[in-house]
Amino acid sequence: MGIQLTILGCHSATPRTNAHPTAQYLKINEKHILIDCGEGTQVLLRQHKVPFAKIKHIFISHLHGDHFFGLVGLISTFGLLDRRTELNIYGPKGIKEIITLQLKLSKSWTSFPLLFHELDSTEPTVILEDKKITVTTIPLDHRVYTNGFLFKEKEGLRKLNMENVAMEPEIEICDYHNLKNGKDFVKQDGEIIPNEDLTLPPKKALSYAFCSDTAYKPSIVSIIKNSTLLYHESTFLEDRKDLTERTKHSTAKEAASIAKQANVKQLILGHYSSRYKDITQFKTEAETVFNNVELAKSGKVFVF
Amino acid sequence: MGIQLTILGCHSATPRTNAHPTAQYLKINEKHILIDCGEGTQVLLRQHKVPFAKIKHIFISHLHGDHFFGLVGLISTFGLLDRRTELNIYGPKGIKEIITLQLKLSKSWTSFPLLFHELDSTEPTVILEDKKITVTTIPLDHRVYTNGFLFKEKEGLRKLNMENVAMEPEIEICDYHNLKNGKDFVKQDGEIIPNEDLTLPPKKALSYAFCSDTAYKPSIVSIIKNSTLLYHESTFLEDRKDLTERTKHSTAKEAASIAKQANVKQLILGHYSSRYKDITQFKTEAETVFNNVELAKSGKVFVF
Helix, strand or coil: CCEEEEEEECECCCCECCECECEEEEEECCEEEEEEECCCHHHHHHHCCCCHHHCCEEECCCCCHHHHCCHHHHHHHHHHCCCCCCEEEEEECCHHHHHHHHHHHCCCCCCCCEEEEEECCCCCCEEEECCCEEEEEEECCCCCCCEEEEEEECCCCCEECHHHHCCCCCCCHHHHHHHHCCCCEECCCCCEECHHHHEECCCCCCEEEEECCCCCCHHHHHHHCCCCEEEEECCECHHHHHHHHHHCCCEHHHHHHHHHHHCCCEEEEECECCCCCCCHHHHHHHCCCCCCEEECCCCCEEEC | CCEEEEEEECECCCCECCECECEEEEEECCEEEEEEECCCHHHHHHHCCCCHHHCCEEECCCCCHHHHCCHHHHHHHHHHCCCCCCEEEEEECCHHHHHHHHHHHCCCCCCCCEEEEEECCCCCCEEEECCCEEEEEEECCCCCCCEEEEEEECCCCCEECHHHHCCCCCCCHHHHHHHHCCCCEECCCCCEECHHHHEECCCCCCEEEEECCCCCCHHHHHHHCCCCEEEEECCECHHHHHHHHHHCCCEHHHHHHHHHHHCCCEEEEECECCCCCCCHHHHHHHCCCCCCEEECCCCCEEEC
């Protein structure tokens, strides 16, 4: 259980020497995930020593270059490394054509199953669900079709309250499985011991909401309500709020407002416009609205 | 007049922290040219302070990722920088579809004319000619359709031999243009002064042959004969010559053999396989055959 988020790139627009476009590596409930993949992401994965061969799921928010131009290169590299494990790509309709056209023309078919899950719904949709996690789209408001993603752990098993279990000599080890799954214990004389007397609640399931790129969109609050961690883009400060309408981006204050309304534990800001030299201003502005704000930075790791 | 070649990336296969895929910036006869454009090239252009807004011609040798995955990002960046000057892309058939599909899906049409010159001939072909230079394809032998490129300065004007010109009082400044263009001077009495008596030969026109990726292909020698500078790939050393047949790459010794047969002034090696930790071995091996060998390295500048 647990969330570990590594920021690879967190700047907007063009890659520069010390400003990398969006990419994040998320380890959630032992699953290895990549979110967005700007140009140069594969180099950042190596630099930050991410075990990137383990990544089986890549989520692409939208088809602006700073969020996906590194994808085809990463896929090619997986091929050169003779990967055999399947790779799932979730992204807007069209992403399959972009990648397969390039693989076809370079005669570089992959050595592993490459599965595309193209998205076109504008409603929140569960796009991945297994025993460990669910991933739900967060429809955003940007210049092209864009989704954020809500990654949620599934609740684990209940934990045995060994002090109480030990008091009941009839309970054997083979009963533990049923207890952890929430079942009551029935004694030989028919007496029922309620599960709550023998177990403790499971560790709280954590969740991570990734929201980039988007204009201020309060309707996402209901989707991401009570998330542990929220990454929300803040391309601008309030001083250039005039630009948010045309560009469909947010200010730091707007990001903080979403965090507050959604009652998340922590807010991470990123996707800073290159016009701002001092990014600490983003934190200062957001903190006027919400009090647990962190700044995304290449190489920074958040653990919950 | 003159050649200035800046190596941006010169390693094979995947980009790594200190190993960038192929890209070169060439300034020849005042023209600004990019040759190949692996992932991350735009960052290297900035790092090495190349005036990349001046680049009007980009030549792509082939559609393997390590030679063109950075192209769409560079084009997008030109768009973000509000470029207005036209940009010419020369590369294998299919390159236009790859780029335009991505621009279309990201709704990022360029603010400047983007002109594609798709190549499919397997014969040496002049693909760019103007007053200053010619560019001719060098058909190579690789796993996909691949061209090298021969960049040749056009000869400049003859230079006035002022000592002799001053001896002829009838020659006026308005005659200089004809003299520089090789015309004889006719005196009022009909006497002809041969041009060679009044002028000196123009500065020798320089040329640069770029040959990557390719197996050893001696038939290119006639195309690149007597070039000033030759970049020839050397993915392997002779110790792994067994790999050259299947991968269609060359050894350092084979590259040197081409340089010797073509009688070039200087050979630059590059496209090193990551299996070799010490690249000085490439120079040592090539020098057993040809005596003016340099190693490509990111940031290295060659001036002629």
